[in-house]
Amino acid sequence: MTVDTNRTQELITLTERSTAHNYHPLPVVVAEADGAWVTDVEGRRYLDCLAAYSAVNFGHRHPEIVDAVRAQLDRVTLTSRAFHHDTLGPFARELADLAGKDLVLPMNTGAEAVETAIKVARKWGYEVKGVPEDRATIVVADGNFHGRTISIVSFSTDPVARTHFGPFTPGFKVAPYGDAPSVADAIDETTVAVLIEPIQGEAGVIVPPEGYLSQVRQLCDARELLFIADEIQSGLGRTGATFACDHEDVVPDLYLLGKALGGGVVPVSAVVGNEDVLGVIHPGEHGSTFGGNPLACAAGRAVVGMLGTGEWQRRAAELGSHLMDGLQPLVGHGLHAVRGRGLWAGIDIDPDLMSGRQACEALLAEGVLVKDTHGSTIRLAPPLVVEAEEIDLAVDALSRVLAAGPQR
Numbered sequence: 001m002t003v004d005t006n007r008t009q010e011l012i013t014l015t016e017r018s019t020a021h022n023y024h025p026l027p028v029v030v031a032e033a034d035g036a037w038v039t040d041v042e043g044r045r046y047l048d049c050l051a052a053y054s055a056v057n058f059g060h061r062h063p064e065i066v067d068a069v070r071a072q073l074d075r076v077t078l079t080s081r082a083f084h085h086d087t088l089g090p091f092a093r094e095l096a097d098l099a100g101k102d103l104v105l106p107m108n109t110g111a112e113a114v115e116t117a118i119k120v121a122r123k124w125g126y127e128v129k130g131v132p133e134d135r136a137t138i139v140v141a142d143g144n145f146h147g148r149t150i151s152i153v154s155f156s157t158d159p160v161a162r163t164h165f166g167p168f169t170p171g172f173k174v175a176p177y178g179d180a181p182s183v184a185d186a187i188d189e190t191t192v193a194v195l196i197e198p199i200q201g202e203a204g205v206i207v208p209p210e211g212y213l214s215q216v217r218q219l220c221d222a223r224e225l226l227f228i229a230d231e232i233q234s235g236l237g238r239t240g241a242t243f244a245c246d247h248e249d250v251v252p253d254l255y256l257l258g259k260a261l262g263g264g265v266v267p268v269s270a271v272v273g274n275e276d277v278l279g280v281i282h283p284g285e286h287g288s289t290f291g292g293n294p295l296a297c298a299a300g301r302a303v304v305g306m307l308g309t310g311e312w313q314r315r316a317a318e319l320g321s322h323l324m325d326g327l328q329p330l331v332g333h334g335l336h337a338v339r340g341r342g343l344w345a346g347i348d349i350d351p352d353l354m355s356g357r358q359a360c361e362a363l364l365a366e367g368v369l370v371k372d373t374h375g376s377t378i379r380l381a382p383p384l385v386v387e388a389e390e391i392d393l394a395v396d397a398l399s400r401v402l403a404a405g406p407q408r
């Protein structure tokens with residue numbers, strides 16, 4: 001492979017001159033990827049420990065997914081929902097069955113799935129629960145991340161996500177995450193739903209206290225509310241189960257899925273629920289030109305098929321405990337805290353040692369791709385195809401970076 005060290009800088013400069021600065025990427029330019037590994041434009045290889053925020057759960061270009069998408073590319077890619085196509089029905093049935101629900105409402109991005117759920121919950125509230133028109137409220141959690149649209153940032157508690165984007169959409173109440181009694185306090189006669197991430201990803205892989213999800217489920221039953229679980233990042237194998245809610249045997253009324261559902265190939269999201277809830281939506285009331293398109297359905301079907309065996313879930317659980325075993329000894333040696341579930345860890349770097357960004361840059365130099373989330377917190381989420389020895393490689397790199405300290 002020829003090494004052209006100017007190529008990286010050239011492409012970064014071009015990108016920075018040509019795109020709005022709504023991201024601050026690490027200085028690496030990816031040219032190719034395969035499984036858990038990516039190669040940059042200069043031929044350097046890196047272990048991907050972010051996996052596109054879990055959108056690449058099954059590794060880059062997993063052959064089963066790529067073959068399914070390629071076969072679909074050769075047949076039909078887009079029809080709009082004005083007509084039926086032969087892949088939506090099978091995909092929706094298989095996804096609904098995986099979730100143990102009746103129906104799927106397909107969309108594209110995660111934010112659209114969240115927006116869809118908000119609309120469904122409000123309509124359900126007025127038509128089924130009998131909440132007075134235009135008064136519906138939804139209880140959400142402090143520290144949430146559900147996407148970037150106006151309505152979604154309206155109930156974000158992150159000033160960076162909100163500042164100067166008002167006026168905001170009303171109808172949301174925030175309760176501290178992990179605290180069921182506060183959820184109870186936030187509920188009144190206008191409440192139609194509780195919307196939470198069963199594990200908060202963007203906030204730094206925050207696992208709520210045991211019992212929280214089942215208490216929220218009980219509250220929703222007792223007060224006649226929908227429990228909406230945003231499993232866009234936590235779902236589809238990442239935590240060692242199909243859904244993070246499974247760890248508490250909790251079944252939400254609506255699952256919100258995205259990210260990994262597209263197999264790392266195309267954006268695919270979905271709201272999955274029963275007829276008594278999703279049935280409130282009628283033709284013309286909601287939709288998307290690309291939602292449920294043939295190419296997306298082919299990718300989603302491959303993903304659902306792969307999850308059907310339980311192998312990926314088991315693998316995430318096993319590799320996850322291997323990762324935790326590797327990270328735990330670093331607590332007190334550059335790490336303040338480690339937490340997570342399955343192959344998904346949040347680590348807090350000692351902020352006196354270095355920032356999360358500095359740690360990520362040092363790890364980049366070690367051939368490991370990760371991204372800081374807030375301050376000194378880094379999320380580790382390698383693709384589930386990663387091998388135990390590759391996890392060791394990442395943990396060794398992290399311990400070298402922490403030992404070398406701030407001079408790097």
Ligand SMILES: *Cc1c(COP(=O)(O)O)cnc(C)c1O
Nearest residue numbers: 109110111145146147230232233
């Ligand atoms: C990423 C994410 C979203 C938004 O998904 P997009 O595809 O980026 O719109 C929503 N909820 C959670 C929990 C997420 O992690």
